[in-house]
Amino acid sequence: MEDDVPEYPDDYRSGYVALIGEPNVGKSTLMNAIMGAQISIVTRKPQTTRTMVLGIFNSDEAQILFLDTPGLISPKYLLQKAMMQAAEQAIADADIILHIADLPKLHKYEYKVDERLVALLRESGKPCLAALNKQDRVADAEKKEARNALESTGVFKAIHPISALLNEGIDPLLDELVTLLPVHPPYFPPEHLSDRPERFFVSEIIREKIFEKYKQEIPYSTEVVVVDFKEKKDVDYIAADIIVEKESQRKIVIGAKGAAIKDIGTKARADIEKFLGRKVYLELHVKYREGWRNDKNWIKRFGYGE
Numbered sequence: 105m106e107d108d109v110p111e112y113p114d115d116y117r118s119g120y121v122a123l124i125g126e127p128n129v130g131k132s133t134l135m136n137a138i139m140g141a142q143i144s145i146v147t148r149k150p151q152t153t154r155t156m157v158l159g160i161f162n163s164d165e166a167q168i169l170f171l172d173t174p175g176l177i178s179p180k181y182l183l184q185k186a187m188m189q190a191a192e193q194a195i196a197d198a199d200i201i202l203h204i205a206d207l208p209k210l211h212k213y214e215y216k217v218d219e220r221l222v223a224l225l226r227e228s229g230k231p232c233l234a235a236l237n238k239q240d241r242v243a244d245a246e247k248k249e250a251r252n253a254l255e256s257t258g259v260f261k262a263i264h265p266i267s268a269l270l271n272e273g274i275d276p277l278l279d280e281l282v283t284l285l286p287v288h289p290p291y292f293p294p295e296h297l298s299d300r301p302e303r304f305f306v307s308e309i310i311r312e313k314i315f316e317k318y319k320q321e322i323p324y325s326t327e328v329v330v331v332d333f334k335e336k337k338d339v340d341y342i343a344a345d346i347i348v349e350k351e352s353q354r355k356i357v358i359g360a361k362g363a364a365i366k367d368i369g370t371k372a373r374a375d376i377e378k379f380l381g382r383k384v385y386l387e388l389h390v391k392y393r394e395g396w397r398n399d400k401n402w403i404k405r406f407g408y409g410e
């Protein structure tokens with residue numbers, strides 16, 4: 105009896121959906137809303153997501169593999185270049201592209217749609233949908249204008265106004281995505297939410313706390329590396345290095361009498377415990393690696409780029 109092998113209907117669908125858009129439009133918020141769990145970190149700052157993050161969504165009829173990506177920018181240093189490679193890779197891997205647009209921003213910029221983006225989507229030759237996000241922040245007339253602007257590009261099969269934050273408009277979007285997916289058995293066992301190890305999510309949660317705490321320079325100069333992770337009976341022991349680019353930044357992240365790093369550690373630990381469902385002892389060290397974000401060896405060691 106092969107009762108360990110799950111059965112799927114013949115018309116089961118499965119495939120990859122790349123979430124593509126400018127920074128800060130709500131790509132990660134949307135993926136988390138669909139997943140009902142924080143898979144990708146979210147902050148108020150642009151360029152929060154740095155690599156492709158997979159979210160595996162299962163229903164009775166389909167498995168949708170969402171690829172969250174870094175927001176599209178013109179790269180100025182190597183880390184940003186690697187970030188854009190991740191977005192390009194997601195487009196190449198995808199069966200469907202879901203473009204996320206920011207309604208308040210479209211309104212602010214008089215409904216101008218980025219032509220480079222439209223060209224990128226068109227060249228992909230893949231079915232494209234658009235989600236007009238943050239509808240909670242605009243009036244109906246503004247939604248209509250934005251829809252017209254995106255419709256006039258001719259690349260989108262459908263346009264869905266949504267609020268990822270308030271979980272509005274998501275079910276019709278999911279239904280439409282399923283109809284466009286190829287008929288295919290699931291790629292992953294149903295209990296998997298993502299393909300990354302726990303260490304990745306732990307380092308991202310710590311990075312999120314640093315993004316939230318500092319304004320300009322520090323978040324973009326910071327990387328987090330989990331250097332030790334031991335599962336123990338009562339409490340997991342996790343040690344992580346926070347890497348910045350300069351000694352002056354290291355001092356800021358430590359803070360007077362260690363107050364800043366203590367605050368980061370307390371907030372990160374609470375979220376890590378929630379994520380792992382276990383008690384955690386978290387040890388943080390702050391180090392600097394001069395100019396790491398423009399150094400190809402460091403970028404590679406930190407897991408960016410190919």
Ligand SMILES: Nc1nc2c(ncn2[C@@H]2O[C@H](COP(=O)(O)OP(=O)(O)OP(=O)(O)O)[C@@H](O)[C@H]2O)c(=O)[nH]1
Pocket residue numbers: 126127128129130131132133134145146147148149150151152153154173174175176237238239240241266267268269270
């Ligand atoms: N009002 C409102 N805010 C939203 C909505 N969706 C996302 N946000 C907010 O927008 C900000 C950016 O959200 P993210 O999900 O990090 O955006 P992103 O596109 O993943 O950004 P990058 O990773 O930097 O490319 C956060 O402060 C979110 O809370 C929404 O539907 N309505």
Ligand SMILES: [Mg+2]
Pocket residue numbers: 131132133144145146152153172173174
């Ligand atoms: Mg993001």
